[in-house]
Amino acid sequence: MAKQKTIITCAVTGAIHTPTMSDALPYTYDDIAQQAIEAAEAGASILHMHARDNETGAPSVDPKDFVPFLPRIKQATDAVVNISTGGSLTLSIQDRIRPAATFSAEMCSMNMGSMNFSFHPLADRYKDDDWKFDWEKNYVANSDGNIFRNTFRDIKEAAETLAPHNIKFEHECYDVGHLYNLKFCMEIGLFKAPIFIQFVMGILGGIGADLENLVFMKKTADKLFGDSYRWSILAAGAAQIPMATSASQLGGNVRVGLEDSLFIQRGKLAESNAQQVTKIRRIVEELGGEVATPDEAREILDLKGGGRVAF
Numbered sequence: 009m010a011k012q013k014t015i016i017t018c019a020v021t022g023a024i025h026t027p028t029m030s031d032a033l034p035y036t037y038d039d040i041a042q043q044a045i046e047a048a049e050a051g052a053s054i055l056h057m058h059a060r061d062n063e064t065g066a067p068s069v070d071p072k073d074f075v076p077f078l079p080r081i082k083q084a085t086d087a088v089v090n091i092s093t094g095g096s097l098t099l100s101i102q103d104r105i106r107p108a109a110t111f112s113a114e115m116c117s118m119n120m121g122s123m124n125f126s127f128h129p130l131a132d133r134y135k136d137d138d139w140k141f142d143w144e145k146n147y148v149a150n151s152d153g154n155i156f157r158n159t160f161r162d163i164k165e166a167a168e169t170l171a172p173h174n175i176k177f178e179h180e181c182y183d184v185g186h187l188y189n190l191k192f193c194m195e196i197g198l199f200k201a202p203i204f205i206q207f208v209m210g211i212l213g214g215i216g217a218d219l220e221n222l223v224f225m226k227k228t229a230d231k232l233f234g235d236s237y238r239w240s241i242l243a244a245g246a247a248q249i250p251m252a253t254s255a256s257q258l259g260g261n262v263r264v265g266l267e268d269s270l271f272i273q274r275g276k277l278a279e280s281n282a283q284q285v286t287k288i289r290r291i292v293e294e295l296g297g298e299v300a301t302p303d304e305a306r307e308i309l310d311l312k313g314g315g316r317v318a319f
């Protein structure tokens with residue numbers, strides 16, 4: 009069987025990192041649009057999008073903060089736009105799914121379990137005077153109290169609200185148990201095969217980012233879903249590119265982007281999202297793989313098409 013092409017997703021800004029942590033992290037409407045477009049030009053066929061407040065860079069799930077960049081991305085690229093339903097981690101599922109429903113995206117994230125989700129150790133790296141904006145320090149330091157809530161009831165509500173939009177889900181699984189949650193949700197009819205699973209590794213609160221865990225996640229998914237799933241990996245922090253490289257050799261797809269890691273290599277900040285996309289693309293191609301175009305990604309993942317969105 010021909011080797012499947014590798015889909016590169018780029019997660020452009022997210023809700024973990026804050027403007028103080030890297031000058032490259034885009035948070036204005038213009039910077040988010042420009043970096044997303046450049047990431048697509050570099051080879052990302054899917055753009056996983058969060059919004060931020062244009063002035064302060066605080067994570068936002070207000071649809072008005074998506075309006076200034078979604079149409080620009082659509083006009084400038086053919087990339088699949090995937091809208092986050094993780095949003096800001098402590099908000100209700102109703103608030104978090106509003107952007108994906110409002111814009112009837114081709115794809116959106118679907119987080120498959122509740123968990124501690126913390127990045128509070130990052131706060132220790134900065135002195136009080138370092139923070140660019142007032143909200144940042146508490147946002148980061150207080151994440152040790154975060155429960156990222158994705159109960160079965162929340163998942164059901166998100167799945168049922170979004171079902172009329174024919175959106176393909178990026179099922180974010182942060183640990184092996186989340187794969188079992190996904191299996192259960194399929195058994196009760198919430199999600200239909202073929203599914204797309206994002207193995208999320210290295211978040212404090214989830215499974216660690218190492219090769220043994222990746223193999224364990226993949227073996228478990230093989231056992232539960234057979235050949236009715238596609239998968240990708242996202243590893244947080246400096247493990248991003250090494251784990252993506254390993255996943256690409258195991259037949260997986262890859263996600264990079266400043267949402268998940270600010271680094272281009274251990275200890276060195278990335279200059280942009282496109283720089284990370286360029287790097288993983290080069291690695292995939294040098295190792296004999298091929299990168300999927302947006303239309304190939306649409307075919308592999310059975311998406312509804314870029315013409316059927318509401319932006």
Ligand code: KMH
Pocket residue numbers: 019022023024092093094095117118119180208211267268
């Ligand atoms: N930043 C990822 C670890 C979402 O947007 O739904 C989690 C994420 C969640 O991407």
Ligand code: ZN
Pocket residue numbers: 019022023056058092094095117267
């Ligand atoms: Zn996200």
